[in-house]
Amino acid sequence: MAAPESGDGNNGAARMVTLISSDNTRFEVEAAAASLSQTLQLTILDGGGGGGDGIPLPNVDSATLSKVLEYCIKHAPAAANGGAPNATAVDRAELERFDNEFVNIDQSVLYSLIMAAHNLEIEGLQSLVAKKVADMIKGKSPMEIRRTLGFPDPTPEEQAEMNAHMLEYGWAYE
C-alpha cells in the first residue's frame, strides 16, 4: 500500500493557495483540494491564489467556506486518483462515512453549502447536499415541502391548487 506515486502529482510539493471569504477571512489550503472547485481550478491553473494575494470569494462566508474546504480536503486524494479506481473498499467506506456525517447538520447550513457548491462548481458536494435535502423532503406533503424549503405561506389561490392536486393524486400521499 506504500505507493509513493510521485509522478504528475500536480507540483509534487503541495502547492498552497489562499481563499478569502466574503467576511475577509483568509483560508490557506492545498491547491489540489481547492481544485475540486471547477471555478477555482481555472484560476489556480492560471497561477492565481498563491503568494500574498488570495482568491476573493465574495459569495461565500467564512463559516460556509470552512465547511466547503473540509469536504474538499477529505475528497482531494480520491479525486486526484481520477475518481478513485484504485481506492480500496476501506477508503471508499471511510469517505462514505465522512459524507454521511458531513451533511448531518442544520438545514440553514445545508442551504448555504449547496449554494456555495453551486457557485464554486464542486459537483460532488452539490450532489451530496442535494441528496440530503431530497431525503428531508421525501414523503412530505406539498405544504410540508414548502415549509422545509422556507417558502412563504401559500396564497388562497395556491392553497386551492394544492388541494385540487391532493384530491387528484391522493394515492401518492398514502
Place this chain on the structure above:
Amino acid sequence: MENPSKKSKTQATHRQGDEPVAAHVHLPEEIITEIVTCLPGKSVLCFLAVSRAWHRITTDPEFLAAHARRRPLEVILRTLVKSVRPRDDWVRYNTDDIALATVMVSGDAVGPGPGPNPARRLVQYPYSINRIAPASPQGMMIDSCDGVLLFKIGRCTYVIFNPVTWQWAELPRLPEIDTRASSPPWTTKFGFYRH
C-alpha cells in the same frame, strides 16, 4: 515527501464566530432541479403541487428524462385485474383492467419496512384496454424509455404515459391497416429510439 496531501490544514487567520443565518435562502432553479432529481417518482409528484414554478420544473421533459436516467432500475409487473367478455358476440375482444406495479431490481434498494410486497403501484389504467386479438397481448406495454411508457391500446392507437407526472398522451394515429392482410404493409408495434 510522504503523502503531503494528508498534512494540509485549513487555517482561518481571523475567525469570526458568526453563525450563518440563512432561514430563507432562495435556491436557484438548477439547485432545485438537482434536489428533485434525487427523489423517487412519487415524491416528485408532490412537487407538482408545491408552486407554479416547481410545477413547471417537474413537468419539463428534459427534467423528467434526466430524472428517469438517475433512478435505480425497476422491474414492471403487470396484473390483469379483471377481464370481461362483452355480451354482444360480434365484439371479438375482452375488456381488461390492468394494473402495473414496479419492484426495484436491486435487492438492497427495496423500500422501508419488512412488508411482504415491496411493489409500488405505478399505474392503473384510466380506462379499459381492449384486447385486440388473441395473438396480440391485450393493452400491451410495448416499451419504456427514460421513464416514459409506451402502450398499444387499440389497433392503431398508441399512448405514452409518464408515471411520475401521471400524464397521458395519445400518439398520432397510424393509418388503418388490415393486420390480416396477406401482404404488407403491416404495422405491429414500435418502440423508442433516440435521435
